[in-house]
Amino acid sequence: MMGFEYGRFGRRLARSLLNTLIWGFFCTSAAISWAADDPGVPGVTRNTVMHASASANPANGANARERTETDADRFFRTYMLPGTAVLVLMVGGTLTAVFYPKAETA
């Protein structure tokens, strides 16, 4: 009986860890690939889109002029995106560790 419970517990823990890892890799890779591809859109496409729509409204014109990287942009790409992904992993991992092993006995 005890062995059976530990077996179930082990499988449950392994499954939750696997889920956390899959989602963690997914979030991290998405964040890193987005950050690596500078503004998120290939340069040619971006220029074309901005060019085509710049005259449509005043916001477009202002936006096109402001497309230079600021310190805040660098901070966002370097720290905020990976930081958020890491925090998601940490909080998700903590909640999984706290809840899954005892879910049956709670």
Place this chain on the structure above:
Amino acid sequence: MAPKKNAGSADGKRPGQTLPPGKVQASGTLVHGVETLNPAYFALVMSTGIVSIAAHYQGFHTIAAALFGINAAAYIVLWIMYLARIVFFTQRFRNDFRDHTLGMGFFTAVAASGVLGSQTLLLTGRFAVAGALWCVTVALWFCMIYGLFTGLITKEEKPSIAQGINGGWLLAIVATQAVTVLSTAIAPFLHIYREAILFMAFITWLFGGMLYIWVISLIFYRYLFFHFSPHDLTPPYWINMGAVAITTLGGTGLIAGAATSPFLFELTPFLKGFTFFFWATATWWIPMLVLLGVWRHGYRRFPLRYSPLFWGAVFPLGMYTACTHRLAEVTQAPLISAIPKGFVYVALAAWLITFLGMVHGILMGFRASKTSL
């Protein structure tokens, strides 16, 4: 933080064997405070933050700065207590997390991080600190919104609507909109990622609005068709208004951001219309909540005693002041600009009374543990 009863009991035994009585008293009360910490205690930071922002908007810069100092300290202390509770009282944390009435209180940690981030940016202009708080807010929101709801949905034994739902459920909306508000606050600092951040803010704003409609329908149903006593009208019922007020504030941030966002610019009429829709709903709630409060404490004589849940009543008052000020600012709407000038005093008074109640509660906790020795 929330000592209410004698704390020099089982938790204080072990240190009591080696430490002098004064230290036993302090550590016993502290341990009891950590063990019984209400999950919604971060409402203290939410409320203080938004009252500070509202005071700043109305020109009370010294008060805003003082509240900012209190808030930063409270945020750090509460995180230490939360983490200590998870480590040392894991079972209590686990029970609270999967409790229909208490679990939603954990969303205050998300909202508190978001409000503190907005407050930091507004009062100090420190982007790095606000950025770090944005990371905490987004990560916590993501984990909580799926973690908490999954925990509650998969629970086999559930309470009835009459027992399970209260205004605290709307903290899920407040947390969601805290992401919107902070995202729209940091967006002007960004150039390359501004559009992406504003788009994310727009999505969370819409989702938060939808979630409000779902949850408030259940709350209204519970109010109108089930037995209702003064005991059922806990202070978080004020979040009925606070959740739409923060949605309004999120909408004002999006309207302001639309001037530099091609995507949002196209949606400006929609943003303005829906922001007014949420503001009107918040405004409708105020007389209703005052009447219910008079019924509870005046007519039915329910004792008015401090509880950490009262911070959930302070937050909407500060939020209504701030959102109305911003709405008048970004839409140039006539008539409403006078409202925050008066409402800010109500918010400040509510904050002060609740803060004094909290200090009194803490002192009484220490005194109770002292007399028990």
